[in-house]
Amino acid sequence: MALKSSILIYGTKATELVIIHDPDKCTGCMQCMIACAYKHYKTFDRRYALLYVYEDPDNPGRFINANCSHCIFPMCLSSCPREAIYKDDLGIVRISPALCIGCGTCNQACPIGIPRIDEEKNVYVKCDFCDGDPMCVKMCSAQALMLLPRKEALEYLKERKK
Amino acid sequence: MKYGYFLGCVMPVKMPWAEKATFLVAKHLNLPFDYLKGTLCCIRPGVWKAINPDWWLLLTSQNLALAEKQEVIIVDSCNGCYISHYECLEEIKNNPQKLLMVNNYLEKIGLKIELKVDVKHFLEILYENLDKIKKNIVRPIKIKAIRHLGCHGRKHGEKLPNYFDEIIKSLGIEIIDTPYDRMCCGLLLYLSDPYTSVYKRAGLKLEYIEKSDADCLIFICSGCYDQFDRVVRIYKDEKGIEFKKPIIHLSELLALSFGYKPEDFGMMYYRSISPINLINKVIS
Amino acid sequence: MKEEKVKAWEKLLESGIKLTIFNQNEESQLYPLRKLFRPSAPNIVKPALQRDFEIGLVYPIDKNIEEIREKCGLDRIPPTAHLIKESLYNKIKIIEEAGIKDELMYDKEKKKFYY
Numbered sequence: 001m002a003l004k005s006s007i008l009i010y011g012t013k014a015t016e017l018v019i020i021h022d023p024d025k026c027t028g029c030m031q032c033m034i035a036c037a038y039k040h041y042k043t044f045d046r047r048y049a050l051l052y053v054y055e056d057p058d059n060p061g062r063f064i065n066a067n068c069s070h071c072i073f074p075m076c077l078s079s080c081p082r083e084a085i086y087k088d089d090l091g092i093v094r095i096s097p098a099l100c101i102g103c104g105t106c107n108q109a110c111p112i113g114i115p116r117i118d119e120e121k122n123v124y125v126k127c128d129f130c131d132g133d134p135m136c137v138k139m140c141s142a143q144a145l146m147l148l149p150r151k152e153a154l155e156y157l158k159e160r161k162k
Numbered sequence: 163m164k165y166g167y168f169l170g171c172v173m174p175v176k177m178p179w180a181e182k183a184t185f186l187v188a189k190h191l192n193l194p195f196d197y198l199k200g201t202l203c204c205i206r207p208g209v210w211k212a213i214n215p216d217w218w219l220l221l222t223s224q225n226l227a228l229a230e231k232q233e234v235i236i237v238d239s240c241n242g243c244y245i246s247h248y249e250c251l252e253e254i255k256n257n258p259q260k261l262l263m264v265n266n267y268l269e270k271i272g273l274k275i276e277l278k279v280d281v282k283h284f285l286e287i288l289y290e291n292l293d294k295i296k297k298n299i300v301r302p303i304k305i306k307a308i309r310h311l312g313c314h315g316r317k318h319g320e321k322l323p324n325y326f327d328e329i330i331k332s333l334g335i336e337i338i339d340t341p342y343d344r345m346c347c348g349l350l351l352y353l354s355d356p357y358t359s360v361y362k363r364a365g366l367k368l369e370y371i372e373k374s375d376a377d378c379l380i381f382i383c384s385g386c387y388d389q390f391d392r393v394v395r396i397y398k399d400e401k402g403i404e405f406k407k408p409i410i411h412l413s414e415l416l417a418l419s420f421g422y423k424p425e426d427f428g429m430m431y432y433r434s435i436s437p438i439n440l441i442n443k444v445i446s
Numbered sequence: 447m448k449e450e451k452v453k454a455w456e457k458l459l460e461s462g463i464k465l466t467i468f469n470q471n472e473e474s475q476l477y478p479l480r481k482l483f484r485p486s487a488p489n490i491v492k493p494a495l496q497r498d499f500e501i502g503l504v505y506p507i508d509k510n511i512e513e514i515r516e517k518c519g520l521d522r523i524p525p526t527a528h529l530i531k532e533s534l535y536n537k538i539k540i541i542e543e544a545g546i547k548d549e550l551m552y553d554k555e556k557k558k559f560y561y
Contacts, residue, residue, distance in 0.1 A: 027313040029346035035212040042484040046354040061341035142316040171504035174524035178515045200530035202502040271536040428518030
């Protein structure tokens, strides 16, 4: 129901740009997480960040990143029982804190588990793309995080896999 | 145009040997080197840019204006200072509104930016003079080493990492590749998560060096040294582990290869890991 | 009568400031339902920011370091803001003009962060 209504209202609107991550370039400095935590919570504690950098368990010294790509058909949006997740005019997928009941379905539905619980407010929170100007990309000094148009991003990732 | 060497926060206080060695090397290569006088903190981009990008721009531009007043090209050997100055200049150049904002405040202290200033990394200058360096080598340094460039040095792709490698190789040093070469030292992470910063970043690196057959760790960035120095002390206090492979600045190795003695730049003083073994190996 | 009221208000404000200087975490344990307040300057960077406001650089220079610098063949005090105080005063002027201290809630007289 939620998915249908959102498609009716916004069509397949998506953010033109998308954040992608290149593990070959990442140094694991976590500036992206720290900047994100400060932007949204005014703290440098990286546990508050809305994107995640993990150490690759198979390859020591390499890092994996998980960040919201504001999907064209978001799984979190379709799974939400309260219809608290919506797409705004820019195509950014957001969670309304007023409607969210903190059930965690979105976290289960998302293929990479992006939405996380905010323990202070007891609602789920996720990346809001900094309203179109992501801080994490600005702060990445190794240029592992890149802001690219969707098509180019897909090509970049395909080429990287080869 | 003269070069104005930007000291930064760490170099004059924690690594005077590197400061002296840098000036010895510059003098030896006949480079027009001088201090950039009256400098302040570069305004750590990691902290200030996150708090407010405009404040970062404003406070960094004071150093740029100072360089313009002294008519020098800023030279940074700390990657953090380099990226802070470089990006500030880029942003002011590309955004006239920001330039106006910055100049508005700078006018009140009698400074102004007219975009005549330029920012260079110390590695760029060394690489430009690579032939001179090769000619001046009296004492090839036959050691094995692991190098650490630092995150900010990778901003412009593989340019600075390649320069770093080529300069090291030109001295006769054999570079050992490790899986942790690219990994950050964890300086900024120290503000967020000290445990990970110490034991999962710089600590891992130092432990790997200790196990490997490298003689030392070569670095260029003062910010990274700050973190390594801290980590060595924390390991000693908390775990009782003493590292034996020293952490050496590139300028020191250059100075040694040009025939200077370790005493000329106080290589032995004020170090968390003594470089005696390395000195003996190089000089013998 | 009016003056007394003003004084009481000032006292209240001061006590409020004293309270907030305590550790935020302790407070949140005492009153779990109270909404957490976070100042613009996170606790962990406060010492560095304070030194930045007072010295202009992150690390101060003491006698010990001066001696080591001399042994290395350098000037006792480097020609940074440590020596040339003018640029530090200029920086403080900029910081005040731009309202940075106010927004980070730093009291320049008491040399302390309000929050």
